[in-house]
Amino acid sequence: MTVENGTVSWGEALRVYTRPQVVAMLFLGFAAGLPLLLVFSTLTAWLRDADISRSTIGFFGWVGITYSIKVLWAPVVDRLKLPILTQLLGQRRSWMLLGQLGIMIGLAAMVLVDPKVSLFSIAICSVLVAFSSATQDIAIDAFRIESAVDEYQGAMAASYIFGYRVAMLVAGAGALYIADWSGWGAAYLTMAVLMLVGVVTVLLVAEPKHQLSAATVDLEVGLKHRLHADRPGLWHRLEAWFVGAVMAPFVEFFKRNGSWALMILSFIALFRMSDITMGIMANPFYLDLGFSKTEIANIGKVFGFFMTLAGSFLGGLLVVRYGIFRPLLAGAVMVALTNLLFAQLANVGADLSWLAVVISADNLSGGFSNAAFIAYLSSMTNRAYTATQYALFSSLMTLPGKFFSGFSGMIVDASSYQVFFVYAAVMGLPAILLSWLLWRRAIRMA
Numbered sequence: 001m002t003v004e005n006g007t008v009s010w011g012e013a014l015r016v017y018t019r020p021q022v023v024a025m026l027f028l029g030f031a032a033g034l035p036l037l038l039v040f041s042t043l044t045a046w047l048r049d050a051d052i053s054r055s056t057i058g059f060f061g062w063v064g065i066t067y068s069i070k071v072l073w074a075p076v077v078d079r080l081k082l083p084i085l086t087q088l089l090g091q092r093r094s095w096m097l098l099g100q101l102g103i104m105i106g107l108a109a110m111v112l113v114d115p116k117v118s119l120f121s122i123a124i125c126s127v128l129v130a131f132s133s134a135t136q137d138i139a140i141d142a143f144r145i146e147s148a149v150d151e152y153q154g155a156m157a158a159s160y161i162f163g164y165r166v167a168m169l170v171a172g173a174g175a176l177y178i179a180d181w182s183g184w185g186a187a188y189l190t191m192a193v194l195m196l197v198g199v200v201t202v203l204l205v206a207e208p209k210h211q212l213s214a215a216t217v218d219l220e221v222g223l224k225h226r227l228h229a230d231r232p233g234l235w236h237r238l239e240a241w242f243v244g245a246v247m248a249p250f251v252e253f254f255k256r257n258g259s260w261a262l263m264i265l266s267f268i269a270l271f272r273m274s275d276i277t278m279g280i281m282a283n284p285f286y287l288d289l290g291f292s293k294t295e296i297a298n299i300g301k302v303f304g305f306f307m308t309l310a311g312s313f314l315g316g317l318l319v320v321r322y323g324i325f326r327p328l329l330a331g332a333v334m335v336a337l338t339n340l341l342f343a344q345l346a347n348v349g350a351d352l353s354w355l356a357v358v359i360s361a362d363n364l365s366g367g368f369s370n371a372a373f374i375a376y377l378s379s380m381t382n383r384a385y386t387a388t389q390y391a392l393f394s395s396l397m398t399l400p401g402k403f404f405s406g407f408s409g410m411i412v413d414a415s416s417y418q419v420f421f422v423y424a425a426v427m428g429l430p431a432i433l434l435s436w437l438l439w440r441r442a443i444r445m446a
Helices: 010-018 019-037 041-049 054-068 072-080 086-088 091-111 117-145 150-182 184-194 198-206 214-227 234-270 273-279 282-289 293-322 325-346 352-379 386-396 400-407 408-414 415-424 429-446
Strands: none
Touching: 010 019, 010 150, 010 198, 019 041, 019 091, 019 117, 019 150, 019 184, 019 198, 019 386, 041 054, 041 117, 041 184, 054 117, 072 117, 072 234, 072 386, 086 091, 091 117, 091 184, 091 198, 117 150, 117 386, 150 184, 150 293, 150 352, 184 198, 198 214, 214 234, 234 386, 234 400, 234 429, 273 325, 273 352, 273 400, 273 415, 273 429, 282 293, 293 352, 325 352, 325 415, 325 429, 352 386, 400 408, 408 415
């Protein structure tokens, strides 16, 4: 299949969404998205309802660090075989199932604990859920990349995002409704049962092929020999495992990409800089303009949810139709331009029609660019090290944006919202330039 020249028909591109592996990502996305809010905003609502102090609740934000450091144990998920489970299910499915069981156990254990009596037990259960969820994410990312060719990764990402978003609605609004009707115990027990969606999917899907290429084997053999890890003895066997699981993925990436490796990593770090920097100021901006919380919620939930799904679907479709780089460049441009719409909204004021336009454009461009970007990240992994390399990429892609977003309020206070949103748009220019340069490189290498 040749896609860079646009030779795939629209019908063929649309049919990618009916492929079994793409449909499976819908349910795996649901399983990945369900635990997130249950250890964040939904959990904080439960704790506040139990009359836990705001200062104490704030410390639960540290649970989220687990998701940011998952690269530390990604090599274990990549290489370590689980007793019995790996033999029955394969490497990826066994780790997905283990993560899902950990999530279910953690959520069910929280039901048995009263936050007023043992807050520490709630914290331990939360960490178990977050750790298991991050482990599941590592395995799902590896499963997704290994289950389809690069051109299908946009559609795989779009299907995953759809399931993920639905799960967040269930774990957010759904859990709150259940808690209001039947209590927090019933809410969390229901969420634990809903994780069976992921368990059943893991049991039904096929394990993707996972094998080392001859070049990868030669790389590992050479590394082990140079580091004397190929000698007999327990210590050398442990050293050999570390070289193959931890060192080799990083060495392989830099060797494969040569002088472009640092530029690729810079691009990954900068691609989401613009939207992450802007995102933290969005709700304060709406409120300062004079919109009510109900207006923000109604338009944000309805337009935001469906436009994100539409953008993801379109991004995945165009990746199949035109390849990765043209949609990737278009996504970078769209994200930067939508920040200028926020600047215009600041000039217009509290106009609901403009709010709908801006939120629609922002979520459409966000969904579109994320689908293309995930396809690009997936294409950059060596399938011998999918879990480790993708975990590195996914950690790197948010860190700079989160750092610079911390200065957002200072910029607004020192200038205005108009200046801030123009600043956020300008921060998207490096991503546009780098995506164009990487596209030109891909054309030269083709």
